């Protein structure tokens with residue numbers, strides 16, 4: 001049997017000065033401060049936030065409270081092995097996920113008191129949804145109305161891709177991120193392979209009702225951020241449904257607030273309301289999506305694994321079966337990319353198809369580059385990026401990719 005080389009090391013946060021270390025040592029304390037200032041929390045919450053702040057920079061990972069509703073799940077996800085160790089010495093992906101779980105505990109999200117179920121990130125998400133930039137982006141839909149369907153499809157795909165820059169956690173530790181111009185061109189672009197997985201029906205042979213053409217084709221869309229990313233994701237979903245490229249879209253969101261701006265079911269509702277109340281063409285998209293929710297062509301799922309600390313190689317059976325049955329699973333964003341390829345120090349030219357071979361069905365990644373993990377670059381692209389930016393291209397959020405494994 002041929003020897004399979006061992007995969008490269010998993011990323012930890014233990015190297016001072018590195019990007020992952022900065023997230024644990026600086027971004028997490030900043031998130032605690034921001035959340036604390038955004039609500040009139042009581043003394044118990046302030047004390048719990050103080051304790052989390054102390055623990056996450058100087059302390060060790062502590063177990064969940066004995067009565068935690070998801071204690072067993074987190075034990076299955078490795079808590080027993082990591083409890084008592086420094087946040088910096090365990091897989092970075094795991095540390096980050098557990099931080100958000102602990103933050104929700106600290107603010108009483110899972111408790112029985114007054115703060116139960118209150119999203120600590122909601123004020124930031126709403127501010128973004130109401131920002132003039134969001135309205136400007138929606139107004140662009142009016143100019144697309146008269147364009148051919150294929151051109152509209154490509155524009156909406158790019159809208160969804162670049163929407164991934166709208167990540168409130170990222171902007172917290174990189175305040176200039178939004179001002180930096182996006183780099184023209186993608187570092188990898190398999191968008192044609194994506195479209196060939198989702199062919200538009202042949203209009204000549206059709207009944208006139210294009211949406212009837214692909215009744216059985218399901219697209220799974222693993223969403224990332226709420227607001228200015230989720231809206232273009234929903235617009236893309238609406239287009240796929242309306243033009244018969246998909247008969248059904250399953251939108252996977254997080255079951256609870258996570259990574260500051262990650263979308264939850266409540267955020268989907270906010271985004272749909274925003275669309276239906278917008279002027280111009282946007283309202284039509286909103287109305288069609290509303291109807292699609294009602295008749296089951298658009299479903300929202302919030303699986304616990306979506307906010308789990310593990311790579312997708314460890315998908316639970318039910319999700320595995322869902323993705324296996326989909327025409328394609330579209331995986332949005334940086335964190336989901338890390339989970340898809342494994343949060344490891346891959347040489348950038350490692351083939352994307354190789355590292356995602358385990359995925360149960362066709363998969364497409366739409367991501368702006370905001371962390372060090374990368375696969376599937378050509379040697380030429382990597383060399384050009386390094387020549388221009390040393391390693392800054394990996395984390396600056398200015399580059400993007402569409403990678404597909406059919």
Ligand SMILES: O=P(O)(O)OC[C@@]1(O)O[C@H](CO)[C@@H](O)[C@@H]1O
Pocket residue numbers: 023096164167169170224225259332333334335336338370371
């Ligand atoms: O998944 P997203 O929203 O595109 O990005 C998440 C992110 O901002 O958070 C992580 C660091 O905390 C990185 O993976 C990335 O920079």
